[in-house]
Every structure is written in C-alpha cells, then in structure tokens.
Amino acid sequence: MTAAVEVHDLAKRYGRVQALDGVSLAVEQGEFFALLGPNGAGKTTLISVLGGLAHADTGRASVMGHDVRTDFRAARRAVGIVPQEVVFDPFFSVRETLELQSGYFGLRDNGAWIDELLERLGLASKASANMRSLSGGMKRRVMVAQALVHRPPVIVLDEPTAGVDVELRQSLWAFVRDLNAAGHTILLTTHYLEEAQQLCSRIAMMRDGRIVALDSTERLLAAFSERVLRVKLDGSTLPASLAAGSVDEGEGWWRLPVPDVAHVEGMLARLREAGASVGNLEVSEPELEEVFVRIMRETAR
C-alpha cells in the first residue's frame, strides 16, 4: 500500500540554520502518528515541505504517492494542514472563509460537508460572524475546518492545542479520533506529550533537523521508560531483597522498578514478611515525557 506520507533524505537550510538534515520517514495510511521535538527541531519545516509552503533543498517528499513538487496538485489535494499560528482573513465570515477554501480546491456544492464541519466543530452559531469577531479558540476551530474542507485523506495538525481551552481540546481530539477511525491518516505535532501518548500509535522524535527516535509508542515506552512502585515506609527500612534498582527519594519514600505489573503483589508480600509498615503506595505507568527527556539528553550534541 502507498504510504500516506513519505519523505526521503530531506534537507533544508535557512541561512546558517540546518532546519532539516536528511530526514527520511514513512507514515502508513490510517496511522495516528506523532512528530515530537523541542522548538526548532524542524517539525514545522517538515510539515511546510509536505504542504508546499517551503521547498526542500534536496530530497523527496510525497503525500499518498504524489510528489509534492512534480505532482503538486494531487499532493495538495491529499493533505489538509492546520498551521501552528492562528491566522485568518478579516474580510470574510466563517462560512465565506470555508466556501472560499473549498473553491480553491476546485470543489463546488460542498455546502453539506461545510455544514457538518461547522456542526462538529461547534461553529454553527458563528457561521455568519466575521472572522475578526471570533475568540482565539474559535479562530483555531475555523482553521481546522479549513484544513478539512476538501476531505483530505491525510490530516496534519501542527500544535493544534497550543493555548486552547480544555473543552476545545477534548472536542477536537474526539473529532480527530473519529476521522482516524474513518480511515484518515493523522500526523500530529504537539508539546503536550500525554496527548501524543494517548492518541498516537507511532512516534518520531526530531532534534536539530534529524530524526532521533522512531518507533511504536508502546516500544518507545518499554525501551526508555519503566513502571515503578513508590512506597512510603513508616519507620522501617527497605528489605535487602528489594534493594536492587531502588531509589531512596527521602522522607520514607522508595522508588522500586516493576518489570511487570504482576510482580507488585509479590513485592508487597516481601515488605510484609520483612515487617515493614507501608504508609502509602502508588504505581506509576511509563510516561512519554520521561522517554522524551531521556532521548533528548542522549542525543544532545
């Protein structure tokens, strides 16, 4: 099957900054894919190349098998991009904005889909309002609708939830999940790593224009992060049988690695046998944030 997004050895330089430094990547159709990295890692540049907003210096990029330069019409029809910055045209109302965007893609009589987008994104009551009068969150919803107006098979969201309230964030993710379930490929960048962890099946991490990690969310978590049992012992010390890999966090708290959640019961039994009195405990799941921090630290130049 043709990859939804495929880039090969992509490089792009802005003055003295190497924004992309030989990026190769394939996102399969139907994936919910996250592109993570610190500011300036090259995520937005990569997205710009996919949408034709920037031309790469070298390398190839294609969307649904269509080269973004030589077959730009088909490539751009196949992708809907929600840019990071909130931008709008102050001359038009919400509906006019969507009708125009639809027309730029050569679509006429797209009213039913525009109505559905307005409804799904909570914009129906603002359809006739001028773009200028909308709040920042509402303007962002319109941008999402603009990116979806031509029903692209590939949807790219560049930090869609930056500075967005909880309600919009939740409704946006519910909508995007539905789109993914309906077969759309989703490519997402975000600084909210818990969002990426919850939503995405595969993750690429970028740094200094290069991809430094690329794997399924599950495997990244397993390889770089661990489940831990934290216990607070009242007036007793940790038995020697549990000492391997443990960390004394102070104030009676100990941090114990848990390879498998089934081991927790046995560990508690050993504490009981040693006569330790457990005042408090919690099991924490692996977190993407930890993976991210470790990978960024390890790849620091």
Next chain:
Amino acid sequence: MVPAVRSGFPTLLRKEVMRFWKVSFQTVAAPVLTTLLYLLVFGHALAAHVQVFPGVSYVEFLIPGLAMMAILQNAFANSSSSIIQSKVTGNMVFILLPPLSPVEIFGAYLLASMVRGLVVGMGVFAATLWLVPLPMKEPLWVLAFATVGSGMLGTMGIIAGIWSEKFDQLAAFQNFFVLPLTFLAGAFYSVHTLPPFWQAVSRLNPFFYAVDGFRYGFFAQSDVAPAASLAIATAAFAALSLITLQLLRSGYKLRH
C-alpha cells in the same frame, strides 16, 4: 476519496474582487473623489491658460489622463495591498496550500486588479459626465489601453506585493516608483510642451504610452501614434507578466 474537481482560479478571482468590493467606499469611491478634486482644482486653475490639442479644452484634455492615472494607481493598489496584507497577517497560507498553480494565482490577482482599475475608471467618467460631456471618437482604443494599462499595473502590484516584506517597503515602492511614473506620464500635460530632454525621458516611461493612447481614443489626437503606444505598453505588460510568473514559479518570498 476527493471527487473530480475543477480549477480553484474562479474562486480566487471572486475572493479578490469581493475583497475590494466589500470596502468599495474606500477602494472605489475614495479614488473617484480624489480624481474629481484634481479635475476641479487643476481644471479651474489652468483652464484659461493651457490648450494642448486644438479644439479640446483643458478640462476635457485632463479627464482621460486623470481617469487613466486612477486606473493605473488602483490596479496597482489592489494586487499589491492584497498580497502584502496576506503575507503580513499570515493568511497567505490559505492560498499557498490549495492546488493552485502559479498561472492560476497570477491570473486571479491580475484580473481582480484590472477589474478594480476599470471600475474606478468608469466611476471617474460617470462622475464627470455632468461636468463635461466628453467625446469618445475611438472607443476600441479606449478599451484596449484601459485593459493593457490596468494589466501592466496589476502585474506590477503583484511583483511589489511579493517583494515587500513590510507595509513600509510597499509604500516606498508606491511613492518612489509608481507615483512618480504615473504623475510624469502626461496626465496633466502633453509631452510636446516639455523641453526636449524631458520629452525623451517621458518616452522611456511605459505609463506615458498608456495615458497617451487612452486619450487618443477620446480625441483622435495624441503625441504618439496609438498603435505604437499599444505595442510598447503591451510589450511592457508581457515582460512584467513573465517576471511575475517566474517569481511565482520559484516561490520567491512566498514558499520559503
């Protein structure tokens, strides 16, 4: 899948026309008023002193020149202001992300600029009809020069909009380039009244041919033969169009 689709060009053209039409008080009525003020002031002050063509009063002489000046300036203003606004506010992405080719983008901005120039030009004539009924001896020349003149400046506006990164750069382009060239294009005088050196300089100005040829359409009198003027103005228009298309194809200052 996405259904079979048409070109996005008509929509972009419609958007560009809507953009100025929604604020037509500012983009059409205001320049018509400015032109009328020129006409009243210069026409009144100079009417008794100047006669350029035999049998043509100075006010009559002035109207086509001023109308052409308004056409040129407004065609330029339309494309240049639209592009710079979109670039500065960032909404240019909504034009750059769709599958619009360089030719489609060029055509839409150009035609909308021509429409604005021609609407303002017609506004000037409508407003001056009650003042001085003007003959129109060769209407086809009027149409031809209005079309080529507005096209030339609409194209120049696209170039200026693409090149400028800030509003003051565009203002500089307008004030130090477009404005002098339109004022020195012979709207207020015949080049034959100028000293030989300035006559020669005027002939290097492509706007001069647009004004002179346009005026020929009304009075069947001009400084240069209209066919020659049309050829020169069309050549300038074509050259500017090729430059603009090349800029759009390369993504210069638009696709970074």
